[in-house]
Amino acid sequence: MNDQKIACNCHNVTYGKIREAVKNGAKTAEEVAKVTGAGTACGKCKEFLEYLVRDFAEE
Numbered sequence: 124m125n126d127q128k129i130a131c132n133c134h135n136v137t138y139g140k141i142r143e144a145v146k147n148g149a150k151t152a153e154e155v156a157k158v159t160g161a162g163t164a165c166g167k168c169k170e171f172l173e174y175l176v177r178d179f180a181e182e
């Protein structure tokens with residue numbers, strides 16, 4: 124996966140930032156939101172964030 128890709132447009136959060144948050148212990152999209160802000164504006168990316176978090180957690 125391309126770490127430079129934007130997962131959350133509202134907050135400019137990249138895949139890489141999500142991956143890092145998961146590596147640092149975030150286990151859910153909510154926990155990732157707390158550290159990155161992803162998903163806390165329009166909310167459109169929320170479902171996708173959950174998918175990403177699950178995916179990175181399996182790595």
Ligand code: FES
Nearest residue numbers: 131133164165166
């Ligand atoms: S795209 Fe993530 S909150 Fe809007």
